[in-house]
Amino acid sequence: MTQTITKKMIQQMSDEQRKNHYHKVRMERKKAQIDAAITRADNQKGLLLVITGNGKGKSTSAFGMVARALGHGQKVGVCQFIKSRTDTGEEAFFNAQPNCEWHVLGDGFTWDTQNREADITTSKKGWDIATKMLTDPSFDLVILDELTYLLSYDYLDKDVVLNTLSERPEMQHVVVTGRSAIAELRDLADTVSEIKDEKHAYQSGIKAQKGFDL
Structure with a gap:
C-alpha cells in the first residue's frame, strides 16, 4: 500500500x-x-521520414535505421543519389548483408560534374531503380539518400516522385535524406527532422576521416 x-x-x-x-x-x-x-497511438502504417537541414548526420541517421531493420530480419533497399563513392564503410558493411540491396547511383556532387543534362540523365536512371523498390512490398525499408537534391534542382518530376511515394506498399517505410527538402515532400512526410549545422570539423580544415565520415 x-x-x-x-x-x-x-x-x-x-x-x-x-x-x-x-x-x-x-x-x-x-x-x-x-x-x-x-x-x-495504436495505428500501424509504413512511415515516410525526411531528414534534412545543413548539419552532419542525415545519411548516418538513415543508415542507423538500416541496421535496426536488418536486426529485425527485414529487407532493406538503399539508393544513394548524387554520391558516387563506392569505398565507404557503410556500403562495405551493409552490402555484405543478405537482406540489404545497395545501389550507388550518382556521378558525384554537382560542383564536380558541372553538367546538368548528364546529372538529369543519371538521376532518372537512378529513380528507375528506386521505383522498383518503392513498388515492391518485399522491401520493408527503403532509403533514398540525397533524393532532396534531385527535387530541389528539378532533375526529377516532383509530382512523379511524390505520387510514387504516396502509392508505395502500405507497410513500407521510407527515409529520404538531403538538404533543402521541398515543401511538398515535407508535407507528405509523417516525420520531418531538420539537423542544424552548429559546428563542423571541416570548417577547421580537418578532412573527412575513415570510419567516422567515410
Whole structure:
C-alpha cells in the first residue's frame, strides 16, 4: 500500500529526501502522460521520414535505421543519389548483408560534374531503380539518400516522385535524406527532422576521416 506523503512529512525531510520525493512525483506524472500517449497511438502504417537541414548526420541517421531493420530480419533497399563513392564503410558493411540491396547511383556532387543534362540523365536512371523498390512490398525499408537534391534542382518530376511515394506498399517505410527538402515532400512526410549545422570539423580544415565520415 502506497504511503500518503503529507505536507508535514515533506517539511521534515532533508534537502536530498525532498529532491528525491519531488523527482518521483514528476516522473509518476510524466509516465502517466507517456503511457496515455502510447495507448492512443495504436495505428500501424509504413512511415515516410525526411531528414534534412545543413548539419552532419542525415545519411548516418538513415543508415542507423538500416541496421535496426536488418536486426529485425527485414529487407532493406538503399539508393544513394548524387554520391558516387563506392569505398565507404557503410556500403562495405551493409552490402555484405543478405537482406540489404545497395545501389550507388550518382556521378558525384554537382560542383564536380558541372553538367546538368548528364546529372538529369543519371538521376532518372537512378529513380528507375528506386521505383522498383518503392513498388515492391518485399522491401520493408527503403532509403533514398540525397533524393532532396534531385527535387530541389528539378532533375526529377516532383509530382512523379511524390505520387510514387504516396502509392508505395502500405507497410513500407521510407527515409529520404538531403538538404533543402521541398515543401511538398515535407508535407507528405509523417516525420520531418531538420539537423542544424552548429559546428563542423571541416570548417577547421580537418578532412573527412575513415570510419567516422567515410
